[in-house]
Amino acid sequence: MIDHSKFPDPVYKETVLAPLFDAVKAHYADHMGAINRAHLVMLAETQILSSEQASAIANALVDIEAQIDVEKQVYTGEHEDYFFLIEAELRQRLGDLGGSLHTARSRNDMDHTLFKFALQSRAEAMMGQLQGLAAALIDKARQEAKTPIVAYTHGQPAQPSTFGHYLASVIEVLLRDCARLDAAIVGLDHCPMGAAAITTSGFPIDRQRVSDLLGFSAPLRNSYGCIASVDYITGLYSALKLVFLHLGRVVQDMAFWSSFEVSQLYVPNALVQISSIMPQKRNPVPIEHMRHLASISVGRCDMMVNIMHNTPYTDMNDSEGEVQQAGYAVFESGGRMIALLGAFLPACSINVERVHTNADSACITITELADTLVRLEKLSFRQAHEIAAETAKAVIAENKPLREGFVSFCRAFETEVGRSSRLGKEAFSQAVAIETFVAVRDRFGGPAPHALVDAFEAYQGDLARLVANKNARQKRRSTAQENLKKAFSNLLEI
Known part of the structure; x- marks a missing residue:
């Protein structure tokens, strides 16, 4: 079969090749320039290209960058992509030598x-x-x-x-x-x-x-x-x-x-x-x-x-x-x-x-009341939990804050333990206060001030270590840019 078609197919051009060309202009043209310069320096230093060849290509690259406004380039299909456009420009200036920049690399x-x-x-x-x-x-x-x-x-x-x-x-x-x-x-x-x-x-x-x-x-x-x-x-x-x-x-x-x-x-x-x-x-x-x-x-x-x-x-x-x-x-x-x-x-x-209002309505400090009973009354946590639960149920039913539930607490304690609690009214109020709840949780990872400090x-x-990592990478890249600029400039002077 004889194929008389010619690249690029117009639909392929409009749907794929032109958008890719525009993407290179937007995102990659400067980076491609850096790759070209670094690769050329390496080809010269390893003597894969002679100094004279590398110098000619370096000067041509500078000439291309000066003469071609990347932003104004429009994909025509004459060259497959931006890479081949640059290579064509090199070959136009240098003849066959223009294709030598691509030695030992690929797209x-x-x-x-x-x-x-x-x-x-x-x-x-x-x-x-x-x-x-x-x-x-x-x-x-x-x-x-x-x-x-x-x-x-x-x-x-x-x-x-x-x-x-x-x-x-x-x-x-x-x-x-x-x-x-x-x-x-x-x-x-x-x-x-x-x-x-x-x-x-x-x-x-x-x-x-x-x-x-x-x-x-x-x-x-x-x-x-x-x-x-x-x-x-x-x-x-x-x-x-x-x-x-x-x-x-x-x-x-x-x-x-x-x-x-x-x-x-x-x-x-x-x-x-x-x-x-x-x-x-x-x-x-x-x-x-x-x-x-x-x-x-x-x-x-x-x-x-x-x-x-x-x-x-x-x-x-x-x-x-x-x-x-x-x-x-x-x-x-x-x-x-x-x-x-x-x-x-x-x-x-x-x-x-509003925090205090919600805290009062929901009895959210009741866990500390149970903990206090374990420490002060030497009860098991489960027994203390039952007393605290009955106290919470009573104050919620009566629609009053937990700090006003001392009577309900005393009744629940006596029912569960069979005696009066040693926890007085003032101590009870302190035990169910938000400030107490937070302060006594002074453990590794807890909310108390010392733990948070x-x-x-x-x-x-x-955070400082992450910032240092980022700064070190940035410094390395900045140094590399200066080194590449110097090494490429040396080629221009040959």
């Missing part, structure tokens, strides 16, 4: 290096946002270390704690999520260059040198894995998914706490919208936006991981241009969610009066 190793570059910058920016959120929450938790709240289990009032203690829990999860993201960023930090198509090259290339010049921590060792493994994608988006899944749960609490019936959380006017018809409404709408932005981000992360499911272990477009670009939306929606949460939580406050110091240390 395969180049593409995955480009994708890692694009993900590094986005992931580091998000890491910076999360570290900023963690720092803001630590500051807020310190301020609220003694502010009482009602803690809920199964949607019901359970025990008193403090807003600082609650936020400390959020901070711990956030820092663990940051540690997972930090590890995923390390997975982006190994350079595929030198793998070529699959199996490296018969030329004496120096993979370490290219990796160093591009700011990676090291080359990715196995050349097959450089172009086939996608765990740098699945690992990153899995780590990101957990960030938004976990933050979304906190946002859901904020919705519950700020409801009219609970009113434990006060959302300031700056973060409240009104109803167009109901003048009494104070709608904390940012909560809903944070919740759906978190959910959108989780869904987008799932999309990226699921795209890789049941794909072959090889170089494939399923992990490349369009897929990579789709994943960048996670950083857009997720970045907005983190920024909004970072403004929202520090601005909110606890309605302490130790926790905050630990969080600051964890």
Whole structure:
């Protein structure tokens, strides 16, 4: 069969090739320039190309960058993609020598290096946002270390704690999520260059040198894995998914706490919208936006991981241009969610009066009454629990706060034990006070002030280590940029 068709098919051009070309302009052109310069330096240093050849190519690259406005380029189909456009420009200036820049490399190793570059910058920016959120929450938790709240289990009032203690829990999860993201960023930090198509090259290339010049921590060792493994994608988006899944749960609490019936959380006017018809409404709408932005981000992360499911272990477009670009939306929606949460939580406050009202209505300090009876009266916890339960039932039935339930307590104690309690009225009131409940829980991880001070110091240390990791990576990459600039400039002067 004689095939008279000519590449590219117009539909293929419009549906695939042109959008991919535009994506390169938007996301990868600068990174491709860096790869070209680093690879050329390596070819010269290993004498795969002579100094004169490398110098000619270096000057041509500078000429191309000066003459071609990347933003104004439109895909015509004359060249398959942006890579071949640059190579055509080199060959136009240098003849056959223009094709020598591609010695010992492939679009395969180049593409995955480009994708890692694009993900590094986005992931580091998000890491910076999360570290900023963690720092803001630590500051807020310190301020609220003694502010009482009602803690809920199964949607019901359970025990008193403090807003600082609650936020400390959020901070711990956030820092663990940051540690997972930090590890995923390390997975982006190994350079595929030198793998070529699959199996490296018969030329004496120096993979370490290219990796160093591009700011990676090291080359990715196995050349097959450089172009086939996608765990740098699945690992990153899995780590990101957990960030938004976990933050979304906190946002859901904020919705519950700020409801009219609970009113434990006060959302300031700056973060409240009104109803167009109901003048009494104070709608904390940012909560809903944070919740759906978190959910959108989780869904987008799932999309990226699921795209890789049941794909072959090889170089494939399923992990490349369009897929990579789709994943960048996670950083857009997720970045907005983190920024909004970072403004929202520090601005909110606890309605302490309502906390006490709810605490009184639900007898949430009753556990400490049982504990006090175990310590003071030497009862078993189960026996003390029964007395406390009867006391709570009585005061709730009488619609009065627990602190006014001394008579009910005495009656329940005598019924259960057969004698009067040694716990006097004043001691009873102290035992069922929120302040007492919190203060006596001065254990590792508890809500008491001393325990929280130790926790905050630990969080600051964890955060400092994450910040140091990020700064070290940034310093290495900045140094690499300077080294590449110098090494490439040396080629221009030959």
